[in-house]
Amino acid sequence: MKQYRDVKKLLCTIILLVSVQSGFAQTFLNEKFNGAFPPQGWTIDNVAEKWVKSETNNAGGEAP
Numbered sequence: 001m002k003q004y005r006d007v008k009k010l011l012c013t014i015i016l017l018v019s020v021q022s023g024f025a026q027t028f029l030n031e032k033f034n035g036a037f038p039p040q041g042w043t044i045d046n047v048a049e050k051w052v053k054s055e056t057n058n059a060g061g062e063a064p
Helices: 002-023
Strands: none
Touching: none
């Protein structure tokens, strides 16, 4: 019976660690806007003056 409790504790610990780690997972996106702006399939509705293509790297990364 003790072995069963030990296995159960170990399994619960592993599940807890996996769930905590998945909560801290990050997804890194890399979107390049080489070419037309806005990209094909995108639309600008009613606020075209708010959208600009900038040749800077103010948000980090490399400027186009």
